Amino acid sequence: MADVGDQYPSSDSPTTPFRKVVLPAEETVRIPRPSPQRPYLPPPPPPKRGPLSRVGDIPIKVVYLLAAIVATVVAVLLIFVIFSGDVPKQPPQPKVVPVTPALSATPTPKATTGAIVLPATPAKQALPRLPGKASATIGTITDRTTGIRYPRLGKPWKARSYPPFSVAQRVGKVAVPHTVIASAMLPGDEPLAKPKKVADYREIAVRGVRWTLLTQYPKGATLAWTGSRNLPLGKGWTLGYKVTYPVGSGRRTSQALLSVIEVGKTKPAMLLASIPESGKAHWRDLNTIAKAVRPL
Structure with missing residues (x-):
């Protein structure tokens, strides 16, 4: 009869040496060394645009509108130039001499050309009390x-x-x-x-x-x-x-x-x-x- 201890499976003894695991050769990773930091320079400004360079930015509707206005003005000027000879010339107007009005409202009697002879003026004479009712x-x-x-x-x-x-x-x-x-x-x-x-x-x-x-x-x-x-x-x-x-x-x-x-x-x-x-x-x-x- 077999020994009781023989019924258990055998196992390695604690003194059994470990299996040697061979790792692949170590890979060397090369990291590039950073270069010395350069000072920050802002980007150069965009070149200035002249008036002619901005023509392309004008909407096409505005261009058409300006062209229509210019065409209208040119047409009006041409009409005046072509038909200016058809306007009859006005006869020269007589020179108007301003006349100082007489101290009276119209109608005004015409002054006589001859000298008016007045009677001798009294040196002093009281004014008469005239008839009628005095206004307030x-x-x-x-x-x-x-x-x-x-x-x-x-x-x-x-x-x-x-x-x-x-x-x-x-x-x-x-x-x-x-x-x-x-x-x-x-x-x-x-x-x-x-x-x-x-x-x-x-x-x-x-x-x-x-x-x-x-x-x-x-x-x-x-x-x-x-x-x-x-x-x-x-x-x-x-x-x-x-x-x-x-x-x-x-x-x-x-x-x-x-x-x-x-x-x-x-x-x-x-x-x-x-x-x-x-x-x-x-x-x-x-x-x-x-x-x-x-x-x-």
């Missing part, structure tokens, strides 16, 4: 162009354009003779000697009255003096007069006054007030104006 005074007209002031009258008087007068108040329609109260510098280009005394302004006022007969009334008008006095305020003179003028086969009258006022300029200022017979209900307004006209 609603303020003061300050004419800074001439340098004077005088009453502003209420209805029916209205301040209206009346060139070349600086300021004007009128009643009714524009007709000759006018119903007007207006201020301006004394008309005329002749030089004036500075008055040495107040009475010398009387002759200057006569000059203004003569001008009114030439410009503000129909041809053939005559006058009679109704008053002659110095200004109540400031230096100057006021002349009152009644004008008789032809209308058709008859004659009509107007009441008027003219004041010249010293305002420190080369010529005095002038205030004219004239109301025809058709407006005699307002004749008393002439007294209102004569009392209050004065320099600024």
Whole structure:
């Protein structure tokens, strides 16, 4: 009978030598040695592009649009060049000479060519109290162009354009003779000697009255003096007069006054007030104006 120990499989003894394992030859890996680090240099900037180099960037629609505009302009210029000879030449225009308007609104009577002979002027005569009802005074007209002031009258008087007068108040329609109260510098280009005394302004006022007969009334008008006095305020003179003028086969009258006022300029200022017979209900307004006209 076999021994109990023989029933187990045999195994190597701990003293059995290990099997030699032969590894393949070691492989040598060569790693390249890094070269010395160079300094970083930025890439060079792109070359500058000229205007011509950018033409290719323009959209094709824009190119077509510009070409159409240029073609249109060229066509218009060609039309003008081709047909310019067909336009008739305008005849030379006569030279226009500016004319200074007279101190009145249209219609204006023509001035007479001959000298107007006036009656002798009274040295001093009180202005008469004229008939009619005085209009209400609603303020003061300050004419800074001439340098004077005088009453502003209420209805029916209205301040209206009346060139070349600086300021004007009128009643009714524009007709000759006018119903007007207006201020301006004394008309005329002749030089004036500075008055040495107040009475010398009387002759200057006569000059203004003569001008009114030439410009503000129909041809053939005559006058009679109704008053002659110095200004109540400031230096100057006021002349009152009644004008008789032809209308058709008859004659009509107007009441008027003219004041010249010293305002420190080369010529005095002038205030004219004239109301025809058709407006005699307002004749008393002439007294209102004569009392209050004065320099600024």
